[in-house]
Every structure is written in structure tokens, then in C-alpha cells.
Amino acid sequence: MSDADVDAAGGSEETDVDAVVIGAGFSGLYMLHKLREQGLDVRVYEKGDEVGGTWYWNTYPGARCDSESHIYCFSFDEGLHREWEWSERYPEQPEILDYLQWVADRLDLHRDIAFEREVTSATYDDETATWTVELADGERVRTRYFVTAVGCLSEPFLPDFDGLGDFEGEWYHTARWPDEEIDFGDDHVGVIGTGSTGIQFISEVGGRADHLTVFQRTPNYAVPARNRPLEDDEYEEIRENYDDIWARARDSRLGMPFDHEHETDYGLSEEEIREVLEERWQQGGFRFLHSFEPGSILSNPELNDVVSAFIREKIRERVDDPETAETLVPTDHPYGAKRPPMDYDDYYGTYNRDDVSLVDVDENPIERVTADGIRTTAAHYDLDMLVFATGFDAMTGAILAMDIEGKNGQTLDEKWEAGPRTYLGLMTHGFPNLFTITGPQSPSVLTNMPLSIEQHVEWIADCIAYMDEHGYDRIEATEDAEDQWVQNTNMLAENMLFSEADSWYRGANVPGKTQVFTPFPGGLDNYREICARVARDDYDGFELG
Ligand code: N01
Numbered sequence: 242m243s244d245a246d247v248d249a250a251g252g253s254e255e256t257d258v259d260a261v262v263i264g265a266g267f268s269g270l271y272m273l274h275k276l277r278e279q280g281l282d283v284r285v286y287e288k289g290d291e292v293g294g295t296w297y298w299n300t301y302p303g304a305r306c307d308s309e310s311h312i313y314c315f316s317f318d319e320g321l322h323r324e325w326e327w328s329e330r331y332p333e334q335p336e337i338l339d340y341l342q343w344v345a346d347r348l349d350l351h352r353d354i355a356f357e358r359e360v361t362s363a364t365y366d367d368e369t370a371t372w373t374v375e376l377a378d379g380e381r382v383r384t385r386y387f388v389t390a391v392g393c394l395s396e397p398f399l400p401d402f403d404g405l406g407d408f409e410g411e412w413y414h415t416a417r418w419p420d421e422e423i424d425f426g427d428d429h430v431g432v433i434g435t436g437s438t439g440i441q442f443i444s445e446v447g448g449r450a451d452h453l454t455v456f457q458r459t460p461n462y463a464v465p466a467r468n469r470p471l472e473d474d475e476y477e478e479i480r481e482n483y484d485d486i487w488a489r490a491r492d493s494r495l496g497m498p499f500d501h502e503h504e505t506d507y508g509l510s511e512e513e514i515r516e517v518l519e520e521r522w523q524q525g526g527f528r529f530l531h532s533f534e535p536g537s538i539l540s541n542p543e544l545n546d547v548v549s550a551f552i553r554e555k556i557r558e559r560v561d562d563p564e565t566a567e568t569l570v571p572t573d574h575p576y577g578a579k580r581p582p583m584d585y586d587d588y589y590g591t592y593n594r595d596d597v598s599l600v601d602v603d604e605n606p607i608e609r610v611t612a613d614g615i616r617t618t619a620a621h622y623d624l625d626m627l628v629f630a631t632g633f634d635a636m637t638g639a640i641l642a643m644d645i646e647g648k649n650g651q652t653l654d655e656k657w658e659a660g661p662r663t664y665l666g667l668m669t670h671g672f673p674n675l676f677t678i679t680g681p682q683s684p685s686v687l688t689n690m691p692l693s694i695e696q697h698v699e700w701i702a703d704c705i706a707y708m709d710e711h712g713y714d715r716i717e718a719t720e721d722a723e724d725q726w727v728q729n730t731n732m733l734a735e736n737m738l739f740s741e742a743d744s745w746y747r748g749a750n751v752p753g754k755t756q757v758f759t760p761f762p763g764g765l766d767n768y769r770e771i772c773a774r775v776a777r778d779d780y781d782g783f784e785l786g
Contacts, residue, residue: 370714388701
């Protein structure tokens with residue numbers, strides 16, 4: 242379809258392809274496969290030296306996925322999910338990476354992916370309706386369709402602590418963990434951050450280091466994951482029921498096929514609610530968040546009060562020292578207003594060890610990093626190694642790390658200055674032919690990611706097929722449709738409890754970032770319907786030409 246001749250090894254020649262896709266994680270791999278099947282000439286650029294995305298970068302000890310393994314995979318190809326067999330209820334990072342490499346091999350994807358290539362900018366030309374994408378090494382590629390598949394949590398956030406440059410020991414961010422095995426044995430290790438990552442890391446490394454000091458600013462509500470090996474017969478049953486499992490997952494709020502046996506909390510006494518919670522606590526994982534009618538824990542403050550109090554009691558029961566327990570008990574935000582972390586390995590029990598200690602840096606903030614540790618307003622902590630589990634510039638960070646210039650010289654940075662503006666999280670007005678997989682204002686991080694990704698990829702591929710069929714060469718979200726979508730997303734979020742936490746969902750973790758709730762909180766099931774209707778109505782809300 243194109244006159245392209247792209248030199249995979251690089252070069253400065255300007256070349257043409259039908260589609261450029263940035264990133265080779267779940268999203269980029271499927272997008273490549275799908276568009277290639279439709280006969281397009283596709284080029285994927287990937288910063289890393291292998292496929293994997295999130296699971297390529299996040300190799301820190303304890304890294305594991307909170308979605309259950311049998312649904313944390315592609316559903317589009319029966320062969321893929323029938324042949325692969327997950328070993329545990331929740332997949333560990335190396336297993337997911339193996340899976341994605343296996344998928345890439347099976348679908349022969351590597352040949353269209355250029356590795357260790359970083360896209361630095363992309364500029365739209367309205368005359369030709371093409372994008373010129375530029376790489377760090379100077380290569381320029383001209384493409385009709387420009388698709389970002391860069392993930393929602395891929396731009397690491399490192400707080401700007403004074404003195405980090407003076408630190409004489411080793412330090413790491415969890416999302417840029419080194420390849421070589423780190424021996425914590427004789428070290429006094431300090432870890433900053435108690436989000437999902439920190440909780441996994443602390444549970445795993447507590448007891449492996451000479452001493453682990455945890456610097457916690459905000460306590461979190463960790464719910465037991467109840468991980469375990471998947472038995473052969475259990476896996477056989479999953480395989481036999483895959484069609485039903487996927488159908489139920491697609492038709493659910495979270496993209497997870499959990500039953501709602503306790504449909505509603507309406508009319509239940511507090512004691513009855515607690516009975517349900519206890520049962521779900523034993524089941525573990527996201528099934529706990531799903532104890533009642535979808536979304537109700539996140540929108541009903543009275544119910545949430547009971548749930549939050551229930552978890553607080555569980556924390557107090559597990560931690561021996563009452564003062565440590567109180568420091569670990571969250572009181573500043575309701576459960577679920579921040580992304581709920583999972584506890585894989587007795588996270589709270591870790592604090593009962595003599596070689597693990599907790600420092601409350603909300604009460605006594607970190608003043609600076611020194612040559613040999615961390616100084617808070619109350620004390621100095623001697624440390625040989627620092628680990629930053631401090632999260633990401635989420636949702637927009639990785640997209641805005643590239644200089645993207647749309648129509649009339651407007652940059653995406655300028656356009657999103659007061660927060661991202663998109664239509665369906667898929668496109669943004671003023672930037673024709675630019676598609677964002679799991680972009681801001683799509684369900685993404687509030688759902689089981691692979692299913693959300695598949696829906697986006699399929700929608701984009703169908704849209705491109707439609708354009709080809711009708712002879713269109715450009716598509717752009719209208720300003721009206723975008724305004725309505727942003728308003729709709731904000732309104733849904735305001736009716737939930739999300740505003741009661743300073744979370745990365747709202748950009749609150751990055752100093753100076755505009756705070757606005759970014760994912761679409763209306764559920765994957767509803768979102769799928771909306772997108773399908775838009776496509777059925779000849780791409781209602783988009784201008785095609
Ligand atoms: O990052 P986070 P994460 N001084 O932003 C603290 C996904 N994920 O990497 O809460 C002191 O949640 C910060 O404190 P506070 C998942 O969606 C998935 O843990 O801002 N502390 C917080 O404790 C998850 O939600 C999986 O007060 C500072 C921590 O650093 C998302 O990734 C596994 C600080 C950051 O927590 C992000 O999780 C892991 C400072 N200056 C992650 N700055 C699985 O599915 C930040 N902090 C398994």
C-alpha cells in the first residue's frame with residue numbers, strides 16, 4: 242500500500258509508511274498485527290531492546306500483575322490463549338515477558354519492530370494529511386497514521402530530592418531496574434514509596450536485606466491477592482470456558498469476569514455487609530473491590546466507610562506494634578480513591594520483622610539525600626542503597642515526552658496544558674490521524690488492560706479500514722464531541738469518590754501537573770457500547786475527509 246522502504250537499522254533518509262506505532266508492549270504488538278493483516282505497511286519503534294512494554298521495564302523484585310493471569314492476555318486469537326498456560330493465579334513479571342515474546346514470535350512481529358529507537362517528535366502536515374515522525378538518531382519517517390502505544394504508566398517519576406547527586410551508594414527507580422541480579426544481603430536499603438510497586442518490593446525484599454527502611458508518605462489499603470499455583474485441572478476448566486470468560490469480561494465494568502452474587506448493598510445491615518466483605522477478603526484480589534454491584538464501593542460514601550474501616554481493622558490485626566500499625570492505617574482517603582494495591586506476601590506482617598522499619602515522612606518529611614543516607618526533619622538514616630518506588634508521570638507523561646505538533650503549529654503540550662482533552666480517549670481535536678491506544682479519558686487503568694487495549698486496537702483498525710473503503714485520508718475529532726466527552730468524563734468522576742485522594746489518576750503525584758481525573762470511570766462495558774455506536778453511526782463526532 243505504500244511506496245515505503247524503511248531501513249530497520251536506521252539512517253537519515255526520509256521514508257514513507259502507512260502507519261507508525263510507538264511502543265511494543267501489549268498495545269503496539271496487537272496494533273502491528275492487526276494493521277499488517279489489513280495490508281498496511283507498519284513500522285513500530287520501541288525504546289527497549291525487546292518487546293514487552295511495562296513488563297520489559299518493570300523488573301524489580303516482586304513485580305507481578307494484579308489482574309488474574311488467565312485474563313491478563315490476548316483474547317483475539319484462540320490459538321494463543323489455548324496454547325499458553327499460566328503457572329499462577331497472578332502472573333509474575335518474567336512470565337508475562339515470556340508470554341509477550343512468545344506472542345511476538347508466533348505472529349512474526351519482530352521483523353517490523355525497530356528496537357532501541359526513541360521517537361522524539363512528530364509533526365502533522367495538513368496539506369498531505371501525513372505525520373513526520375523523528376527519531377533520536379535523526380531518522381525521519383513520513384506516515385499516514387500515527388499511533389501511540391506508549392502505555393499509561395511508563396514515564397517514571399523521580400522526586401526532585403536535594404542531594405541525590407551526593408549519594409555514594411547505588412540507587413534505582415523500580416521502573417528502570419538493572420538487568421543484573423542485585424544482592425541486598427549486607428546492605429541497609431531505603432525504599433521510598435508505598436504504592437502498588439513499593440508494596441510488592443517491600444514484601445519481597447524485607448528479610449533479604451540486612452535492613453530495610455521504608456519511607457512512607459501516605460499509607461495504603463492493601464488487600465490480600467491470595468496468589469497460588471494454577472492446577473492442571475483448573476487450567477483445563479478455564480480453557481474449556483474461555484468463550485464465556487471473555488464474553489463476561491467484555492460485558493463487565495472492570496474487564497474482569499467476576500460474578501456479582503451480592504449484587505447490591507441496598508438494605509443490608511452493616512453486619513451483613515461485613516460478612517460479604519469477609520468472604521471476598523478470603524477470595525482476594527480485585528474480587529474484593531467487586532464485592533457489591535459494580536462501582537458502588539467507589540460511589541457510595543456510607544458503604545465505602547464500612548469497607549475502609551474493615552480494611553483498617555485487618556491492618557491493625559496483622560501488625561504487632563500498635564504505633565507502627567497506626568502509621569500503616571490509611572485515614573486520609575477512602576478505599577479505591579487511589580488505585581488499590583494488592584498484598585502478595587504478607588505485606589503488613591513484614592513490619593513485624595526486626596530487620597524492617599517504617600518511617601513516617603508525612604509527619605517528618607524528607608529534607609534531603611546525603612552522601613550516606615536520607616535526612617528527614619527528625620533524623621538521619623544511614624543507607625547503602627536507595628530504591629525509588631515513586632511511580633510515574635501517569636496517563637500523559639509518555640505521550641508528552643515526545644514533541645507532538647498538530648494543525649496550525651499547535652503542540653499537544655499546549656493543547657493539554659489544563660489537562661488532556663480527547664474524544665473517547667482515542668483522538669484529540671487538532672491532531673488528525675493521531676490515535677492514542679489507552680489514551681487519557683479512556684477506561685484503561687481502571688480496567689483489565691489487555692481487554693481495553695484489544696478494544697482500542699480493533700476500533701482503530703476498523704476505523705482505518707472504513708477510511709480506506711470510503712476513500713478518506715484524514716480523520717479528526719470535532720471540538721464539540723471532544724468537549725462533551727471531557728465534560729462527561731469529569732462528571733462521572735465527580736459523582737465518585739476519586740476526588741478524595743491525591744492520586745496519579747488525577748496527576749496529583751507530580752508537582753506542578755494540572756490536576757484532573759484522567760481515566761474514563763464509566764466502565765468498560767458502557768465504553769465499548771459507546772465506541773461501537775460511534776462507529777456504527779459513521780464515526781459520529783469525527784470529521785472525515
Ligand atoms: O506508584 P504510585 P507505583 N516523598 O504513584 C510515594 C500500576 N502498577 O509505581 O502516596 C515521599 O502508586 C507516594 O506517596 P504518596 C498500578 O496501577 C501495577 O507504586 O504520593 N514519597 C507513593 O507511596 C499502580 O497504581 C502493578 O504520598 C513519595 C509512591 O511513592 C501504578 O502502577 C504493580 C514522594 C508512589 O506510588 C503506580 O504504582 C505496580 C516523595 N517526594 C504498579 N513522591 C501490578 O499490576 C512519591 N512518593 C502488579
